[in-house]
Amino acid sequence: MSWKSSSAKKQRPNGAQLAALRRLEQVRSQRRPFRELSRRLVAGTLERFAPPAGTIVEIGMGDGQLRERLPEPLLSRVVHTEPDAAVSRSYRKQYPRTEVLQASASRLPFETGSVAAVVGLCVLDVVKDGLAVADELARVLRPGGRVFHWLDMSTVFDDVVESLWSVGLVPFPNVFRDPSTGAWPEDLWLFSHQQVALVLSALVSGGSPAARPLAEYLAVFSKPPLAPGAATRELLQLQESAELRQALHHTFRAAYELAPSGIRAELAQVAGQPLSTAQHFQSKLQGWFTADAGFEIEVCAIQRAWEATPQEDPALLYRSCLVGELRHLSHRPETLLCADAASPLPDQELVELGILTFVATRRG
Numbered sequence: 477m478s479w480k481s482s483s484a485k486k487q488r489p490n491g492a493q494l495a496a497l498r499r500l501e502q503v504r505s506q507r508r509p510f511r512e513l514s515r516r517l518v519a520g521t522l523e524r525f526a527p528p529a530g531t532i533v534e535i536g537m538g539d540g541q542l543r544e545r546l547p548e549p550l551l552s553r554v555v556h557t558e559p560d561a562a563v564s565r566s567y568r569k570q571y572p573r574t575e576v577l578q579a580s581a582s583r584l585p586f587e588t589g590s591v592a593a594v595v596g597l598c599v600l601d602v603v604k605d606g607l608a609v610a611d612e613l614a615r616v617l618r619p620g621g622r623v624f625h626w627l628d629m630s631t632v633f634d635d636v637v638e639s640l641w642s643v644g645l646v647p648f649p650n651v652f653r654d655p656s657t658g659a660w661p662e663d664l665w666l667f668s669h670q671q672v673a674l675v676l677s678a679l680v681s682g683g684s685p686a687a688r689p690l691a692e693y694l695a696v697f698s699k700p701p702l703a704p705g706a707a708t709r710e711l712l713q714l715q716e717s718a719e720l721r722q723a724l725h726h727t728f729r730a731a732y733e734l735a736p737s738g739i740r741a742e743l744a745q746v747a748g749q750p751l752s753t754a755q756h757f758q759s760k761l762q763g764w765f766t767a768d769a770g771f772e773i774e775v776c777a778i779q780r781a782w783e784a785t786p787q788e789d790p791a792l793l794y795r796s797c798l799v800g801e802l803r804h805l806s807h808r809p810e811t812l813l814c815a816d817a818a819s820p821l822p823d824q825e826l827v828e829l830g831i832l833t834f835v836a837t838r839r840g
Contacts, residue, residue, distance in 0.1 A: 496560055500539045503598075503629055506802065507541065509795050513781045513829040514628060518545045525622055525774060525835050530592025531555060533616070535581040536599035540567050542626075543574075546595070554595075557584065582608045586616040593617075595624045600834075601631040601757050606764040614770040619840035622774075623765065627832040630663060630715075630800030631757045637708045646672050646697045649715045650750060651725040654803075657811040660778065661801040661830075662750035663715075669698060671746045675731040678743060682734025686727040754778075754799040754832055765836040775835040780813050782828040784820035793820075798830040 507514065526532075530553070534542060537556040546554065558564045559580040568576060579585050581596070581603055594613050603609045613623055633647075640647055650665045667675075672694050679687035696710050714720050732743050758776055765771040778799065787793070794805040796813050803809065808819070813828040820826045 496563055497566060500541070500563070504539070504541060507628065509827060510797050510829040513783055513827065514831065515545045517779050517781050517829070517831050517833065518626060519547045521624060521775070521779070521833055521835060522547060522550065525624070526550065527592040527621060530618070530621070531590065532593045532595060533557060533584065533586065533591050535594060535596045537567060537576070538563060540570055542595065542597035543571065582612050584612055584616050588615050589618045591616045591618065591621055593622045593624060597626050598629055600625050600761065601627055606760055610764040610769050610771070614838060617838040619838055621838045623771070623834070623836045625834040627754065627757065627799055628797065628829070631753050633708045633711055633753060634705060636751070636753055636756055637711055640666070641697050641700060644669050646694060647711055647751070648724065649711070649721055651721045652748070654809070654811065655801045656796060656798045656803055656813065660752035660755040661798040662752050663801055664751040664753060665748050666751055667746065667748040669694070671748065674739065674742055674746065675728060678731040678735035678739055679727070681736065682730070684730055684734060686723070686730060690727060758832060761834050767839070770839050771836040772839055773836045775833050777833065778830045779833045780828065780830045782814040782817040782826065784818070784824040785827050787823050787825045792825055794826050796828040799832050
């Protein structure tokens, strides 16, 4: 398997709406093994903080994946909103009797102070202007009303990736150690331009075919992006392909093996540093929903849960998802997400889930 940079080939265009629907279906499949744990964590947060009465507005409903996790007693109070018309149509086919409004989170069709709570699943991390959304939620919420947001899948990279070039850092998927062993999922690994150039020189001197795609990738992150999202697409190509991630890991190993002894000593010092985009998103939430914006943050942390389930695949004994970092293993890893997780029975698998949960109260 050779790693090829997407900058060296043309991308076939897809309709934005069709792509969004496909993405929702892909995420639904990734969430499926963790559905019951997700319901438990969502319900536990709502049982603790949800106002006992009043309208609940969902922002960015997508195809209804949060609705499937909301406690039954709350469903009659929920009004769903979604800016994408095609996604709205898909949702209405599944839930024809629910109330749906086509609206963005930054411009909601509700009177000031009329809403008891706002809920969202993987929405605030993709909005274009988080400060504007926080202002709009402050407007529609009544005093004491609350914002609930859950992030269970990987967040977007754009604002992280497109700022790294200016500080001389190049992001890669974390293929260098288990991203789920820390308190936060360390999904990216950063090297300086000089470190990547050193790896590249070793590949070139050794005649490795991996030199070309690495050179193209380095070039993307060596200058300001020509178009928004261009650098992010390069990174996502690597992040979302198991084959390319494996090829990337072999690329760095091959550089060390091919390097002359002098360069090899330098390569041994190339360590890089991890980055958690989920933790970066946490800091953004804390910057948007401030006291000056009219909010008091109640919860902004990763919540975790585990369960032992009947074994679906004899080759799988363990699954976990830590804010989008997935592990599907034939063994129990040394580092678990939950300290109290028990060993499953012989015909069971251990399943763990970690979700970034956010709750903020509208101040009076």
